[in-house]
Amino acid sequence: MQHVSPIREPLVTGGKTYHDITEDVCRQVEAKPNMRWAIALAVALVGFAIFCYSVYRTLWYGIGEWGLNKTVGWAWDITNFVWWVGIGHAGTLISAILLLFRQKWRTSINRAAEAMTIFAVICAAMFPVLHMGRPWMALWVLPLPNTYGSLWVNFNSPLLWDVFAISTYFSVSLVFWYIGLIPDFATIRDRATGPIARRAYAFLSFGWTGSAKAWSRYETVSLILAGLATPLVLSVHTIVSFDFATSVIPGWHTTIFPPYFVAGAIFSGFAMVLTLMIITRKVFKLEDYITLEHIESMNKVIILTGSIVGVAYITEFFIAWYSQVEYEQYAFINRATGPYWWAYWSMMTCNVITPQLFWFRSIRRSLTATFIITIFVNIGMWFERFVIIVTSLHRDYLPSSWAMFSPTIIDVGVYVGTIGLFFTLFLLFAKYFPVINMAEVKAILKSSSEVKPHANTMHGTPKDSNSNTSHSNE
Amino acid sequence: MNKKFVLGIYDDEDVLLTAIENVRAAGTKIYEVFSPFPIHGIDDVLGIKRSRLPIAAFFFGLFGCSFALWMQIWMLGFDWPMIIGGKPHIALPAFIPVTFELTVLFAAHGMVITFFIVTKLKPSTKVPVFDKRSTDDKFVMAIEVKDGVTDIAALNNLLRTNGAIEVNQKEVLK
Incomplete structure (x- = not known):
């Protein structure tokens, strides 16, 4: 087997066997919905109803239902869009980048984190589409032949790059996630007792048998998809930041934006993964699979990316002063001391100060503290996007057109509604899909479990054959 | 039999x-x-x-990359040239993001569809x-x-x- 340092903490505790993993993960899928889940779904559905109503108002009466004015033409909609896309990035980071880095601790959280990616991108996509005002025209963002010439889309525009980036990101993430689900659906299919469940999961498992040849190809496909998804996820938030960086608005027109946005995305995404996982492991009794070790590892990513974001905030200020451009300088002084000072300092407190508490090991390993800090980070990252977007727009070059932005109830409704939509999807996923990748956890069990699983020693110790040593780096 | x-x-x-x-x-x-x-x-x-799927992925990606470049150059350079932001009709640097995205899109989906076909994976109700x-x-x-x-x-x-x-x-x- 692979060499694992003895000082590494086990990734699976409780002395599980392969069969225990199947039991623990499938229990949730096979059992009748419990009361707590039903109540949570009911609350999420209320959120979803708010979403439907707000969307109805937005479409029926137009985007005049939102608080936008001619100075602040982008506000909550784009803030929410960037916030949701950013949250989605953690899933891809866990499933793709950590796969390339051979980080085994990703195996028990990647399924749920990737589901979060997909649902977050669905929520994000609502905002640009709704902001079009006439979403039934959304098809024309694609270069389709038409009777105007053909008059094509503008490939020089970052907003069009976004269309390609987000749709590629969504579809590739979905496929990556589904490929990982196929073997686990096969496991559920082979355990299913009812004819409907068996047929449904047989359909979903695509006739998977788990033959050695199929596994070999499966691993190749996973590795190549991870290799493709890694630059993809970095490109997506880079392109999102281009929406701002390629404009001439003070506070937006900066070259620091792509790395700064990517770090912020991973930062907020890990916070959301933690928020969800702390609840999921408790509700579904998966403490042996999502251990404190996993939570601590994620907290370390949060402190790294949170510090990068903090440095970026300070760099922006420095460059504004150093550039000697008065508009740029005013934009930043206005952020910190202008009418939106409270948003700026909320952002600074939540994103730069609170994550620094994770330098203490006891806080990194405390569930309550982690949960509270991740909520702070989620809020702080929302404020970051709000600060960037609204404070830059509300006082531009022409003081006579300076204005303030205040959201309407419909603005709030669409935002809160997407949270409802997100949790509706996540709760349905958590009930009917295996929330932990059983096959991958089984594959790391021997090297990373607390107690070695039952080994058949009756016929001599398993030979440490050359085939094993040649693959010892997994 | x-x-x-x-x-x-x-x-x-x-x-x-x-x-x-x-x-x-x-x-x-x-x-x-x-x-x-x-x-x-x-x-x-x-x-x-060793699986040859990575080779398939490479060629699908190559196709996506060429297709994206051809599409943008033909549409904005030849079919309906327009001056946008004072840039040349064929503004290659601005075409890179879409080219990259379509490369990834074709490589990923092409490889996955090939994987499903060669491994004979398709929705079915048989066990x-x-x-x-x-x-x-x-x-x-x-x-x-x-x-x-x-x-x-x-x-x-x-x-x-x-x-x-x-x-x-x-x-x-x-």
Whole structure:
């Protein structure tokens, strides 16, 4: 087997066997919905109803239902869009980048984190589409032949790059996630007792048998998809930041934006993964699979990316002063001391100060503290996007057109509604899909479990054959 | 035509790997091995060749890249040239993001569709496994039985001495 340092903490505790993993993960899928889940779904559905109503108002009466004015033409909609896309990035980071880095601790959280990616991108996509005002025209963002010439889309525009980036990101993430689900659906299919469940999961498992040849190809496909998804996820938030960086608005027109946005995305995404996982492991009794070790590892990513974001905030200020451009300088002084000072300092407190508490090991390993800090980070990252977007727009070059932005109830409704939509999807996923990748956890069990699983020693110790040593780096 | 198989059931992947080597060394052809998770090193002992899917992915990506560049250059450079932001009609740097995205899109989906086709994965309501425990915690080695040629008793013995916890027979309708 692979060499694992003895000082590494086990990734699976409780002395599980392969069969225990199947039991623990499938229990949730096979059992009748419990009361707590039903109540949570009911609350999420209320959120979803708010979403439907707000969307109805937005479409029926137009985007005049939102608080936008001619100075602040982008506000909550784009803030929410960037916030949701950013949250989605953690899933891809866990499933793709950590796969390339051979980080085994990703195996028990990647399924749920990737589901979060997909649902977050669905929520994000609502905002640009709704902001079009006439979403039934959304098809024309694609270069389709038409009777105007053909008059094509503008490939020089970052907003069009976004269309390609987000749709590629969504579809590739979905496929990556589904490929990982196929073997686990096969496991559920082979355990299913009812004819409907068996047929449904047989359909979903695509006739998977788990033959050695199929596994070999499966691993190749996973590795190549991870290799493709890694630059993809970095490109997506880079392109999102281009929406701002390629404009001439003070506070937006900066070259620091792509790395700064990517770090912020991973930062907020890990916070959301933690928020969800702390609840999921408790509700579904998966403490042996999502251990404190996993939570601590994620907290370390949060402190790294949170510090990068903090440095970026300070760099922006420095460059504004150093550039000697008065508009740029005013934009930043206005952020910190202008009418939106409270948003700026909320952002600074939540994103730069609170994550620094994770330098203490006891806080990194405390569930309550982690949960509270991740909520702070989620809020702080929302404020970051709000600060960037609204404070830059509300006082531009022409003081006579300076204005303030205040959201309407419909603005709030669409935002809160997407949270409802997100949790509706996540709760349905958590009930009917295996929330932990059983096959991958089984594959790391021997090297990373607390107690070695039952080994058949009756016929001599398993030979440490050359085939094993040649693959010892997994 | 019905096919008959002898199934050796194992409960540990390291025992299985040794067993595969010994069974193959004894001159028995293994039809297929089923496992609940990918076993490292099994490709070598079974003699499975490296998958060529990465090569397929490369060519799909190359196609996506060329297609994206051709599309943008033709649309904005030739079919309907327009001056946008004072840039040249064919503003290559501005075409890079879409080119990159379409490269990834074609490479990923092309490879996955190829994977589904070559592995014969498609939605179906049949349950195709030989032994249902092989998607849970058991490892199954299937050896095809040829009437009059295969000595089932000897095979049974070979599998058991190599650590099989059970040896079963199964007929599959083809």
